[in-house]
Amino acid sequence: xxxxxxxxxxxxxxxxxxxxxxxxxxxxxxxxxxxxxxxxxxxxxxxxxxxxxxxxxxxxxxxxxxxxxxxxxxxxxxxxxxxxxxxxxxxxxxxxxxxxxxxxxxxxxxxxxxxxxxxxxxxxxxxxxxxxxxxxxxxxxxxxxxxxxxxxxxxxxxxxxxxxxxxxxxxxxxxxxxxxxxxxxxxxxxxxxxxxxxxxxxxxxxxxxxxxxxxxxxxxxxxxxxxxxxxxxxxxxxxxxxxxxxxxxxxxxxxxxxxxxxxxxxxxxxxxxxxxxxxxxxxxxxxxxxxxxxxxxxxxxxxxxxxxxxxxxxx
Amino acid sequence: xxxxxxxxxxxxxxxxxxxxxxxxxxxxxxxxxxxxxxxxxxxxxxxxxxxxxxxxxxxxxxxxxxxxxxxxxxxxxxxxxxxxxxxxxxxxxxxxxxxxxxxxxxxxxxxxxxxxxxxxxxxxxxxxxxxxxxxxxxxxxxxxxxxxxxxxxxxxxxxxxxxxxxxxxxxxxxxxxxxxxxxxxxxxxxxxxxxxxxxxxxxxxxxxxxxxxxxxxxxxxxxxxxxxxxxxxxxxxxxxxxxxxxxxxxxxxxxxxxxxxxxxxxxxxxxxxxxxxxxxxxxxxxxxxxxxxxxxxxxxxxxxxxxxxxxxxxxxxxxxxxxxxxxxxxxxxxxxxxxxxxxxxxxxxxxxxxxxxxxxxxxxxxxxxxxxxxxxxxxxxxxxxxxxxxxxxxxxxxxxxxxxxxxxxxxxxxx
Numbered sequence: 001x002x003x004x005x006x007x008x009x010x011x012x013x014x015x016x017x018x019x020x021x022x023x024x025x026x027x028x029x030x031x032x033x034x035x036x037x038x039x040x041x042x043x044x045x046x047x048x049x050x051x052x053x054x055x056x057x058x059x060x061x062x063x064x065x066x067x068x069x070x071x072x073x074x075x076x077x078x079x080x081x082x083x084x085x086x087x088x089x090x091x092x093x094x095x096x097x098x099x100x101x102x103x104x105x106x107x108x109x110x111x112x113x114x115x116x117x118x119x120x121x122x123x124x125x126x127x128x129x130x131x132x133x134x135x136x137x138x139x140x141x142x143x144x145x146x147x148x149x150x151x152x153x154x155x156x157x158x159x160x161x162x163x164x165x166x167x168x169x170x171x172x173x174x175x176x177x178x179x180x181x182x183x184x185x186x187x188x189x190x191x192x193x194x195x196x197x198x199x200x201x202x203x204x205x206x207x208x209x210x211x212x213x214x215x216x217x218x219x220x221x222x223x224x225x226x227x228x229x230x231x232x233x234x235x236x237x238x239x240x241x242x243x244x245x246x247x248x249x250x251x252x253x254x255x256x257x258x259x260x261x262x263x264x265x266x267x268x269x270x271x272x273x274x275x276x277x278x279x280x281x282x283x284x285x286x287x288x289x290x291x292x293x294x295x296x297x298x299x300x301x302x303x304x305x306x307x308x309x310x311x312x313x314x315x
Numbered sequence: 316x317x318x319x320x321x322x323x324x325x326x327x328x329x330x331x332x333x334x335x336x337x338x339x340x341x342x343x344x345x346x347x348x349x350x351x352x353x354x355x356x357x358x359x360x361x362x363x364x365x366x367x368x369x370x371x372x373x374x375x376x377x378x379x380x381x382x383x384x385x386x387x388x389x390x391x392x393x394x395x396x397x398x399x400x401x402x403x404x405x406x407x408x409x410x411x412x413x414x415x416x417x418x419x420x421x422x423x424x425x426x427x428x429x430x431x432x433x434x435x436x437x438x439x440x441x442x443x444x445x446x447x448x449x450x451x452x453x454x455x456x457x458x459x460x461x462x463x464x465x466x467x468x469x470x471x472x473x474x475x476x477x478x479x480x481x482x483x484x485x486x487x488x489x490x491x492x493x494x495x496x497x498x499x500x501x502x503x504x505x506x507x508x509x510x511x512x513x514x515x516x517x518x519x520x521x522x523x524x525x526x527x528x529x530x531x532x533x534x535x536x537x538x539x540x541x542x543x544x545x546x547x548x549x550x551x552x553x554x555x556x557x558x559x560x561x562x563x564x565x566x567x568x569x570x571x572x573x574x575x576x577x578x579x580x581x582x583x584x585x586x587x588x589x590x591x592x593x594x595x596x597x598x599x600x601x602x603x604x605x606x607x608x609x610x611x612x613x614x615x616x617x618x619x620x621x622x623x624x625x626x627x628x629x630x631x632x633x634x635x636x637x638x639x640x641x642x643x644x645x646x647x648x649x650x651x652x653x654x655x656x657x658x659x660x661x662x663x664x665x666x667x668x669x670x671x672x673x674x675x676x677x678x679x680x681x682x683x684x685x686x687x688x689x690x691x692x693x694x695x696x697x698x699x700x701x702x703x704x705x706x707x708x709x710x711x712x713x714x715x716x717x718x719x720x721x722x723x724x725x726x727x728x729x730x
Contacts, residue, residue, distance in 0.1 A: 003541045010533040109353075114361040115626065116557070116581045118700070128567055135540060136567035211530055212557060212585055216355040220530055255534035288494060291528045 002133035007252045013141045015248020016148035020203035022228040024196030030235035037097040040222035041104040042070050042197045046204025047213045051119035059122035067201040074197025078190045109215045116214040144206050172235050227298045233311020247294050254290030343386035347406035347414040349399050352391035355527040356553045362580035366630040374637045380644035396425035412652045415445040420497035423449030430462045441652035451500040455680040459722035464679045466636045472716045474504035476597045480687045487519045489544035494523035501550030519544050532562035552576035557585030564589035583698035594690040600631030601688045601705040602696040635666045678722035682713045
């Protein structure tokens with residue numbers, strides 16, 4: 001029970017962090033069809049900006065300023081970079097963002113060095129909020145949950161209750177029609193790209209001190225975010241939300257259950273010994289392959305339900 | 316005409332560069348150095364590189380060897396054996412007598428194999444592999460090679476030190492290691508020494524994790540807590556070490572951490588104040604060793620690095636490597652890999668802290684003193700500006716880590 005509750009909480013925190021990252025990417029991907037490889041780089045930039053800003057004016061202003069900076073960079077990239085590249089098709093866009101991710105990583109290495117920077121949780125939130133069966137639950141994790149929940153609410157309201165949200169939704173599903181009706185679709189693209197990047201930046205601000213702020217953080221976070229987006233389905237924020245939480249929980253619980261395929265088989269009276277074919281594979285325990293599970297699920301969903309959990313279009 | 320002139324100028328410059336480079340090559344003893352300089356483990360390679368450069372500058376100022384200076388040539392291997400082999404190829408193509416590698420025993424195993432083959436096929440262009448930190452026990456036992464010299468204690472020796480450092484009241488331990496040659500080696504050796512030296516200790520959990528893939532270790536901490544373990548024993552390095560302890564400290568787990576690499580770059584920052592008196596590291600050197608034993612010369616040497624760079628000096632072992640090279644090259648009287656390798660065998664040197672060290676002839680494993688450090692407040696030199704640093708709680712002399720080996724070395728004939 002203890003393990004279950006603590007793992008549930010940890011899974012939720014990680015899932016919500018994933019969601020903050022993935023929500024921006026899902027908007028960008030479904031609207032513009034751009035598989036933005038540099039998305040996780042914005043996450044990293046957010047963390048580094050927040051670190052630098054918090055050195056001068058503290059963590060709280062950084063919480064606002066760092067995502068804004070990321071958003072500005074995103075807007076600039078879209079207007080002067082992606083839009084030009086867009087004419088040459090999706091492959092060019094893909095390569096553009098891929099190159100960008102590498103450049104940003106190198107740039108971060110050159111600016112802040114290869115070592116992790118001491119970006120710490122603000123003192124105001126650096127205390128255990130409550131104890132579950134003797135395990136401390138840091139207040140900062142609760143703060144992360146609150147921020148991401150607020151953000152989910154804000155995006156949802158913006159998309160469903162505002163005029164610009166309506167236009168974005170229209171452009172999500174019928175980009176050509178929205179354009180034909182006289183909406184400035186390129187400007188919406190810029191807006192969405194900037195907003196998506198800012199969200200990733202925000203995730204970086206609160207994720208950077210929860211994990212460790214170092215130049216490899218984009219590289220390690222990138223693939224899992226793609227899995228979430230594909231799994232959740234294109235054009236669906238709620239699908240993305242469910243997928244994020246699911247991935248967070250799966251990765252957390254996979255660690256806790258020390259079972260292998262062999263254990264499963266023995267339930268059916270089939271005993272695996274070292275002479276059984278594929279014995280090595282069958283006796284690998286779940287924690288050792290936990291990190292692979294999301295990718296396995298992505299492959300499965302692509303085969304059996306290509307549009308993802310709640311997607312409106314095929315991937 | 317203009318164009319022609321430019322071409323001439325271009326080729327003149329090109330010629331000057333290549334000629335100049337060639338002339339330079341004659342004067343230095345090149346040491347190829349390959350480690351991850353990009354990717355998740357870049358911080359490790361980068362920290363090593365900076366410390367090595369500092370040491371080489373010092374050794375060169377002391378006259379190098381045979382009147383020649385040492386020169387370090389870095390190659391990024393991105394933590395991939397295949398890239399390390401490319402580095403080896405470049406090194407042998409340029410006739411470098413040494414290749415050095417520290418991080419990743421799987422890479423080391425590939426390098427030993429490739430160096431063996433190369434040296435067998437090219438008797439007049441041989442290369443020595445200097446191992447500065449790939450410590451899987453096998454490398455100087457089953458896989459030992461005449462061309463491989465290891466300058467850090469192997470896992471078996473470190474595991475013995477770690478197990479001996481376990482206090483009497485700890486009876487339940489949990490093992491977490493990285494799922495590759497090195498981690499599996501730690502897993503096996505720690506268990507062997509626990510069974511031999513501390514039969515009262517029960518291993519309540521034993522786990523391998525994928526190398527460099529996990530971002531949040533909180534689930535593991537939950538599991539470790541549930542197992543009732545009092546101490547966590549781990550050989551993890553890089554982010555796998557830093558994130559693991561950070562997660563434990565954040566969850567307020569009542570654990571002691573026994574590590575091989577908590578003291579390396581990035582570790583103290585990630586651990587923070589919450590790790591006070593909880594984290595121990597089995598280390599070859601710490602900045603507080605010199606002041607504690609009152610060696611002012613060694614203290615000045617480490618302090619100079621600290622003043623110049625933003626991070627701590629942890630790599631005294633690298634200085635020992637270059638002192639061995641200096642002595643061996645001088646003894647061999649020529650920059651010739653085979654002669655140097657023979658000269659290195661059974662060489663003894665007093666390291667800069669004043670302890671006796673020896674390069675064992677039968678397995679080419681360095682035997683040196685080792686330390687156990689505890690992360691705490693009130694030390695002379697703190698680590699990474701955290702206010703806490705490594706206080707030496709135990710010093711183990713070379714003769715006490717001298718474990719037997721099972722190496723059957725093949726020596727070159729007709730050399």
